[in-house]
Amino acid sequence: xxxxxxxxxxxxxxxxxxxxxxxxxxxxxxxxxxxxxxxxxxxxxxxxxxxxxxxxxxxxxxxxxxxxxxxxxxxxxxxxxxxxxxxxxxxxxxxxxxxxxxxxxxxxxxxx
Amino acid sequence: xxxxxxxxxxxxxxxxxxxxxxxxxxxxxxxxxxxxxxxxxxxxxxxxxxxxxxxxxxxxxxxxxxxxxxxxxxxxxxxxxxxxxxxxxxxxxxxxxxxxxxxxxxxxxxxx
Numbered sequence: 362x363x364x365x366x367x368x369x370x371x372x373x374x375x376x377x378x379x380x381x382x383x384x385x386x387x388x389x390x391x392x393x394x395x396x397x398x399x400x401x402x403x404x405x406x407x408x409x410x411x412x413x414x415x416x417x418x419x420x421x422x423x424x425x426x427x428x429x430x431x432x433x434x435x436x437x438x439x440x441x442x443x444x445x446x447x448x449x450x451x452x453x454x455x456x457x458x459x460x461x462x463x464x465x466x467x468x469x470x471x472x473x
Numbered sequence: 474x475x476x477x478x479x480x481x482x483x484x485x486x487x488x489x490x491x492x493x494x495x496x497x498x499x500x501x502x503x504x505x506x507x508x509x510x511x512x513x514x515x516x517x518x519x520x521x522x523x524x525x526x527x528x529x530x531x532x533x534x535x536x537x538x539x540x541x542x543x544x545x546x547x548x549x550x551x552x553x554x555x556x557x558x559x560x561x562x563x564x565x566x567x568x569x570x571x572x573x574x575x576x577x578x579x580x581x582x583x584x585x
Binding site: 392393395397402403404405406407410412450452454457458459460461462463464465466 | 477517518521529561563565567570571573
């Protein structure tokens with residue numbers, strides 16, 4: 362049973378436009394969510410996080426939105442840059458545990 | 474501040490052998506978590522240590538074990554290696570619960 366799902370395996374966006382990556386979760390006990398960016402054969406790089414007490418968090422070009430009723434979060438990247446091309450993972454934790462449950466990832470390609 | 478470091482970066486072993494991987498967390502971080510990444514299963518949680526105590530464990534067989542030392546450095550051990558253990562093993566450190574987990578570069582293990 363996959364508790365965190367990223368239904369789009371890949372996404373292609375033109376440079377300068379907005380990239381929107383989506384993530385759905387099923388476990389209502391999750392209360393902390395994160396987005397990571399990953400290149401092959403490297404560890405994930407932390408981008409941005411959000412606690413369940415918020416519905417939006419911004420950090421520079423990155424904004425994460427959380428819709429608790431829909432159990433859905435999204436990552437917006439504006440404007441998209443070629444260096445943003447990577448695999449993006451959403452992750453969730455909760456129930457007092459530090460364990461992260463990851464989605465399967467979305468490969469983002471930014472086209473010049 | 475130095476990031477999470479993992480050694481070795483690459484390992485080749487044969488079936489039936491055992492292996493020990495090492496992780497040094499970011500200075501001041503007391504929580505260390507281990508994850509396995511494979512193409513089929515994605516990123517999966519192995520276990521988490523805090524102040525030398527295992528706090529959480531994922532759904533992996535007992536061949537997978539770990540420990541944490543008083544300086545927060547951690548090791549994980551896999552005994553009786555199987556072909557399916559070939560994976561990227563990632564270590565992440567954080568200050569504590571619901572604090573961001575920062576990942577190391579990983580150890581790529583190939584079991585022949």
